[in-house]
Amino acid sequence: MNAMTTTLTIDRAGRLVLPKPVREELQLSAGDSLELETSDDQIVLRPVRGAATMRKKEGVWVMRTGKPLSAEVVNQTIRKIRNERGRVDASSLRPSRRRSEKTS
Numbered sequence: 001m002n003a004m005t006t007t008l009t010i011d012r013a014g015r016l017v018l019p020k021p022v023r024e025e026l027q028l029s030a031g032d033s034l035e036l037e038t039s040d041d042q043i044v045l046r047p048v049r050g051a052a053t054m055r056k057k058e059g060v061w062v063m064r065t066g067k068p069l070s071a072e073v074v075n076q077t078i079r080k081i082r083n084e085r086g087r088v089d090a091s092s093l094r095p096s097r098r099r100s101e102k103t104s
Helices: 020-025 071-085
Strands: 036-038 041-047 053-057 060-064
Touching: none
Parallel strands: none
Antiparallel strands: 036 041, 053 060
């Protein structure tokens, strides 16, 4: 995440608004919890990421873990689900690039 320095103003109810770029970078949305830590004259806020949450996004249920998944994890999961459902993995249909070893 890029470092950001800005001034926030607390309203009469004691609330402040996190800038949109910060919310987007940290994948925060309404209802998410933050942990507050104070020390001397500093305030630190951290997203609470203890449990994954399910949200509906464009009509599809999506699990938010707070961390992006790598392409490899996504591909392994898709292969596993397809195998469990008895579907063929298209990558297994491609000819192997390795040359077969000749036996004498």
